[in-house]
Amino acid sequence: MLKRRLGRTDLSVTAISFGGLPLQRCTMEEASSVLDAVLQKGINFIDTARAYTDSEEKIGRYLANRRSEFYLATKSMARDKVSMAKDIDLSLATLKMDYIDLYQIHNIKTREDLDAVLAPDGALEALIEAKAQHKIGHIGVTGHSVPLLIEAIQTGHFSTVQVPFNFIEQDPLKELFPLAKKLDLGIIVMKPLGGGQITHTDLALKWILSHDITAAIPGMDSVEQVQENFAALTDYQPLTPVEVALLSKEAKEIGPNFCRRCGYCMPCTVNIDIPQTFIFHLQYTRYGLKEAIPERYANLPAKASECIECGICETRCPYDLPIRERLKQVAADLEK
Ligand code: SF4
Ligand code: SF4
Known part of the structure; x- marks a missing residue:
């Protein structure tokens, strides 16, 4: 089982781990089967978010009594101290756990977001206090804007950075990843399959694993997906030139501006999905x-x-x- 050190957190996590966003599309029973398959395969790092509707609740319901088998990360969009403190407590209650290994500031999208989080009485203060109280182990940051994430991690407050990275979106390779390595941060890759657009799943994951990242967290909502993704982890080989050409062809067809199915745009005023x-x-x-x-x-x-x-x-x-x-x-x- 390929595991990697999550930067300065010193946690040793499976290089393909579990993204909990799609759990919100699952019934309770389906979620239970998926989570069971995840742990059975030995995947030991689970990432979710307050914003993924009932994903935390499902994880809490099915995995709270198996807490020693995995590391847990979640995140909140709160920007001020009071809201973040409330969200941390809400996550702990919903997950039915007394400790969260990694709590992240979710989706720094604008300069105002970053300024608010870092300001006096900003969300970061609540995370630092929660860490001192042993409610959480480490503090991370997530986002889609590489320049803002570079600024965020330069503050020295974060132990991990989470960003989209896949064959179509390679921007983080230039500056963000080298800086994160230099600062000894764990690098968590979201949307490794381009939000479901990349069809050569095994090749896409192997391509990611050939880079110096810590863990990719593809979202999984079926046992079949868990098995497919796990295969990339156990059967890891660098890609051949023919395989790289296949990925390049697909990336060209998709283009850079595609919907990643993240659902952040929802809800729509007139309920369009x-x-x-x-x-x-x-x-x-x-x-x-x-x-x-x-x-x-x-x-x-x-x-x-x-x-x-x-x-x-x-x-x-x-x-x-x-x-x-x-x-x-x-x-x-x-x-x-
Ligand atoms: S359109 Fe909606 S689902 Fe698609 S990338 Fe944008 S926010 Fe995400
Ligand atoms: S009504 Fe149209 S513009 Fe308004 S939220 Fe829905 S999809 Fe977006």
Whole structure:
């Protein structure tokens, strides 16, 4: 089992670990099977978030009595001290645990976010206090903006950094990862499969493992996915040039501006399921499912054409995707 040291935390975590976001799409029973498979395979690092609706609750319900088998990370979008302190206590209660190994500041998206977190009475103070009280073990930071994360880790307050990194998004390789290594931070890779867009799962994960990162945390919502991802970990070999060419071809087809299915844009004012709508569109346009998809799309409670263009979703999307424009394209293709 390939394990790596999570920087200055000194935790030894499996290089492919578990991203808990998709648990919110699972029923309680499905979540139980997935989490059971994760621990059975020996994956020992689980990452979730306050923002992933009932993901913390499911982890607490099924794994609280197996606490010694894994390290747990969660995170909060709170920016001020009082809200962060409340969220830490809420996480502990929801997870039914008395200690969280790593608590992260979730999704630093703007300069205002970073300033607020670091300011007097900002969220960081609550994390430092929680650490002193042994409620949490270490403090980390997550985000999608490489420049802001570089600034954040230079403050010296964080032990880990979590960022998207995959064959399509390689920006962190230039400055963020070398700096994180120099500062002895653990590097946690979110969206290693480009939010589900990269279909060569095993190759994509092996490509990531060939870099000096600590752990990739693909989201998994089925036992099959756990098994697939685990295979990349046990059967790790560097990629051949032919395999790299396969990934390059796929990256070119996807392009840089794609929906990662993170769901941060939700809820939509008129209840359009934005990530699901984009998935259907992708399956229709890229994978040629010309008959099945319009039928499934027709069952969605709100359609792309119902968008009232309020724009709220676009202010939340960490990738600044032109959601309104794309929904128009979806409507043109799937509602004709
Ligand atoms: S712009 Fe459209 S899709 Fe976005 S929140 Fe408003 S109604 Fe929903
Ligand atoms: S549109 Fe943006 S925020 Fe919404 S799921 Fe896709 S990447 Fe995430």
